[in-house]
Amino acid sequence: MEASSSGGLVQNGRADDNAASGSGENGLRSRKAQLKRSVGSKAKKAKKARMFRPRQPNYTIQQGEDMLLYITNASSQFESLFWTHRSKKVSKAKLLKNQKNKPKPKLEKKPVKEEEEDKFSEHQLESGDSWGQHLPEEVLVNIFQMVVVQDGAVPFLCRVGRVCRLWNAAASTLILWRKVTVGHCWIQPGKNQLEKTTNKIKETVTWLAQNRFSQLRDFTLCHWTKNVDFTLEAVSKFCPHLHSIHLSYCKGLTASGLNSLGLHSRSLRRINLQHSEFQVEGLVEYLEEQGKQIKQMLFTRSHKNDKVLAAITRGCCPDLELLEVNKKLESKDTELSVCFQSLQKACPKLKIFRMLNIQIQHKPIRKRDESEAGFPLLDEFCIANTEYSYMTDQVLLDILFGSTKLRVLDLRGSTRITTSGLAQLPCPKLECLFWGQYFTKNLGFPSVKKNLHLLMEKWGQTLQQLDITNQPFTEADLEVALSFLPQVTDADTLLSLNLSGTRITPRALR
Numbered sequence: 001m002e003a004s005s006s007g008g009l010v011q012n013g014r015a016d017d018n019a020a021s022g023s024g025e026n027g028l029r030s031r032k033a034q035l036k037r038s039v040g041s042k043a044k045k046a047k048k049a050r051m052f053r054p055r056q057p058n059y060t061i062q063q064g065e066d067m068l069l070y071i072t073n074a075s076s077q078f079e080s081l082f083w084t085h086r087s088k089k090v091s092k093a094k095l096l097k098n099q100k101n102k103p104k105p106k107l108e109k110k111p112v113k114e115e116e117e118d119k120f121s122e123h124q125l126e127s128g129d130s131w132g133q134h135l136p137e138e139v140l141v142n143i144f145q146m147v148v149v150q151d152g153a154v155p156f157l158c159r160v161g162r163v164c165r166l167w168n169a170a171a172s173t174l175i176l177w178r179k180v181t182v183g184h185c186w187i188q189p190g191k192n193q194l195e196k197t198t199n200k201i202k203e204t205v206t207w208l209a210q211n212r213f214s215q216l217r218d219f220t221l222c223h224w225t226k227n228v229d230f231t232l233e234a235v236s237k238f239c240p241h242l243h244s245i246h247l248s249y250c251k252g253l254t255a256s257g258l259n260s261l262g263l264h265s266r267s268l269r270r271i272n273l274q275h276s277e278f279q280v281e282g283l284v285e286y287l288e289e290q291g292k293q294i295k296q297m298l299f300t301r302s303h304k305n306d307k308v309l310a311a312i313t314r315g316c317c318p319d320l321e322l323l324e325v326n327k328k329l330e331s332k333d334t335e336l337s338v339c340f341q342s343l344q345k346a347c348p349k350l351k352i353f354r355m356l357n358i359q360i361q362h363k364p365i366r367k368r369d370e371s372e373a374g375f376p377l378l379d380e381f382c383i384a385n386t387e388y389s390y391m392t393d394q395v396l397l398d399i400l401f402g403s404t405k406l407r408v409l410d411l412r413g414s415t416r417i418t419t420s421g422l423a424q425l426p427c428p429k430l431e432c433l434f435w436g437q438y439f440t441k442n443l444g445f446p447s448v449k450k451n452l453h454l455l456m457e458k459w460g461q462t463l464q465q466l467d468i469t470n471q472p473f474t475e476a477d478l479e480v481a482l483s484f485l486p487q488v489t490d491a492d493t494l495l496s497l498n499l500s501g502t503r504i505t506p507r508a509l510r
Helices: 002-051 092-101 112-127 137-151 156-160 165-171 195-211 228-238 255-264 280-293 306-313 340-346 393-400 419-423 453-459 475-482
Strands: 059-063 068-072 179-182 218-222 244-248 270-273 296-300 322-326 335-338 352-355 359-362 380-382 408-410 432-434 465-467 496-498
Touching: 137 156, 137 165, 156 165, 195 228, 218 228, 228 255, 255 280, 280 306, 296 306, 306 335, 306 340, 359 393, 393 419, 419 453, 453 475
Parallel strands: 179 218, 218 244, 244 270, 270 296, 296 322, 322 352, 335 359, 352 380, 380 408, 408 432, 432 465, 465 496
Antiparallel strands: 059 068
16 A cells, blocks of 8 residues: 555656646747747838838939929839828728717808809819919019009909909009009999999098008099099008109199198109199199109199299299190180290209190390300200291290200291201200191291201201101202211111101102
């Protein structure tokens, strides 16, 4: 019993050792398997990481002198340049579950205008007409500038500003609003302007002055019969750089609008009131107070407006460079007395003098002194008319005795001027001579003129335009005068020659 028991004990011990040794081998095997699994997983991860490495971009960049050159490979123009992560596969059940759990977004009601804009933009994207929304703003501004120069800022900029936000930003550029012309509001014939329309006009003018006209320089109103004072007051208050005011066929300008210009528009240099009705006393008062800054003055002549010319002759505008006075064709106020000696003293810087359709009567005060300079800077002298003229050779010489820089001389309708009188003028470089006879009435004039060759000898080298329409020169005189042109060294300077109504022959022209 003991032996058997001890034998049993021994056998059991061996069995335990075998079991322990067996378990050790199994442990080693399991450890090796785990190591193999970990190494395999790392290798797989490394392979996966290598697979997701970004590709090399299929383009090269080269630096030039003033730009970067972007060069693509011809074979890779349809390949993607950058890699993208692979999206994980998600079962449909999970997708449906996630969609059920997510709260539904609240639908926001858009205004009708926004919905129309969205539909319009979607239609543009579908049709491929969205290029205008992707242009740089600087390019749009340059395009708008070309149109503004040709057609004006209004109403073009107001219309393109309603296309989209980009065009609105480009059209709001203040540089485009430097020169603005505003026409009248159309009213049905026989009806007056409603008060509601007047209020809208005032609101629009005020908004434009505050938001668009900060860089305004040239402002023009055409055919306005109401709200002229209000418009000038609004423009003068918000436009510190205002340089020119032009009222064309307007009515209702009073001292109120002119006083506002005097208070706010310190940069104003040009006033054009031709064919417009204005309060003469208010303009005279303005010139007496602010005339020193005015360099260009234009208005239509009438008996009332003669006070304006008298104020200028008294010296209200010492820096005046341009003076233009015209007359309505239906007006009977044709004759005007002008004291050129006083005007020469009051406006020594005058460069352009024009009086159109006015019969000037020269009113001398005294004999000319040697110290008087006349108009030393005069560039253009125009006294054209279609009826008759009191201008003679002596009067013309008294006016232009100091005008050595004269380039343009317009004497259309001056029948009493002769070639010998023109030859005495002190301007050696005359470029344009307009001496044609255009008459609306059949008046008695000298039948024959002569010595046209004196003008060819004097100005043949500089003359660019010559107009002697209906001048009664003989055939021989015209032939002799034109024969001087080929003899001049710079004969190619002549650009325009008007011989209508003269006795010129084909031989002389050849």
